[in-house]
Amino acid sequence: MPTTLLTGSASGIGAATKAALEAQGHRVIGVDLRNADICGDLSTAAGRQAVVQAALEQTQGRLDGLVLCAGLGAQVQPASKAVSVNYFGVVDLLDGLLPALQKGQQPAAVVVSSVASAQLAWDKNPLAAALAAGDEAQAGAIVDGAGERGGNLAYAGSKNAVTVAVRQRAKAWGQAGVRLNTVAPGAVETPLLQAGLQDARFAEAIKNFVAPLGRRAEPAEIAATVAFLMGPQASFVHGTQLFVDGGMDAMVRPTQF
Ligand SMILES: NC(=O)c1ccc[n+]([C@@H]2O[C@H](COP(=O)([O-])OP(=O)(O)OC[C@H]3O[C@@H](n4cnc5c(N)ncnc54)[C@H](O)[C@@H]3O)[C@@H](O)[C@H]2O)c1
Numbered sequence: 001m002p003t004t005l006l007t008g009s010a011s012g013i014g015a016a017t018k019a020a021l022e023a024q025g026h027r028v029i030g031v032d033l034r035n036a037d038i039c040g041d042l043s044t045a046a047g048r049q050a051v052v053q054a055a056l057e058q059t060q061g062r063l064d065g066l067v068l069c070a071g072l073g074a075q076v077q078p079a080s081k082a083v084s085v086n087y088f089g090v091v092d093l094l095d096g097l098l099p100a101l102q103k104g105q106q107p108a109a110v111v112v113s114s115v116a117s118a119q120l121a122w123d124k125n126p127l128a129a130a131l132a133a134g135d136e137a138q139a140g141a142i143v144d145g146a147g148e149r150g151g152n153l154a155y156a157g158s159k160n161a162v163t164v165a166v167r168q169r170a171k172a173w174g175q176a177g178v179r180l181n182t183v184a185p186g187a188v189e190t191p192l193l194q195a196g197l198q199d200a201r202f203a204e205a206i207k208n209f210v211a212p213l214g215r216r217a218e219p220a221e222i223a224a225t226v227a228f229l230m231g232p233q234a235s236f237v238h239g240t241q242l243f244v245d246g247g248m249d250a251m252v253r254p255t256q257f
Pocket of ligand 1 (some may be wrong): 007008009010011012013014031032033034040042043069070071072073085112113114115162184185186188189191192193225235
């Protein structure tokens with residue numbers, strides 16, 4: 001039975017993905033702030049270190065799968081918290097758990113990024129230099145100092161950076177025998193989306209963000225894609241980003257891919 005660690009397991013896409021992987025026979029170890037096998041806070045370096053340590057203890061240092069779903073939306077204040085969870089909560093776990101994945105059976109990892117990752121180009125991402133340098137305080141200061149734009153910058157900037165971070169690891173992870181991909185959802189019916197809809201600063205933009213398929217996704221539709229990427233049918237899929245967005249990215253950026 002493959003053992004898979006999954007962050008954000010208590011809600012939304014993470015909870016749906018936990019169910020999908022369990023249906024495929026995985027033992028899933030859930031990580032979240034509460035209601036999880038490992039309760040921990042991915043918004044701080046100490047919290048992330050404690051989660052990695054607990055994961056290694058619970059798995060005797062050997063993992064077959066890693067799914068990183070935990071994330072915060074643009075409405076969260078301070079905006080720096082979204083950068084910490086969405087970016088550092090991914091790269092610290094990827095790097096901390098690669099040795100355990102290398103010992104696994106047909107190991108694979110999936111990071112849940114966002115269609116927002118493609119709204120910014122890396123060379124125009126105001127957070128790029130700070131994040132590439134691993135400077136959490138500097139990246140946080142940029143978004144917390146950006147006023148009204150801070151939330152969107154934190155979200156799109158951290159999601160762009162996390163997709164880049166995965167692509168930058170493709171060579172080393174491939175050579176280590178561990179497949180690594182991102183999924184980029186469009187709008188999905190989850191508590192995170194509802195929180196955005198209830199915030200006057202973001203409600204209009206979310207309502208107007210309608211994909212060509214004319215609806216939002218259910219969490220299970222994202223979970224099914226993650227489960228595919230984690231399984232043997234995706235055995236040559238590596239270093240890529242799979243949009244699960246009802247056609248949104250193709251509509252907005254038809255000539256860029
Ligand atoms: N819902 C959407 O429309 C949408 C679209 C694109 C991408 N995403 C991404 O999908 C992922 C899952 O989001 P969701 O919509 O299911 O949201 P959600 O709020 O339902 O679930 C997110 C989970 O992450 C956990 N989490 C937040 N901060 C944490 C922390 N500091 N430490 C540990 N866990 C923490 C929460 O407790 C929650 O259980 C996120 O990365 C989000 O950015 C969502």
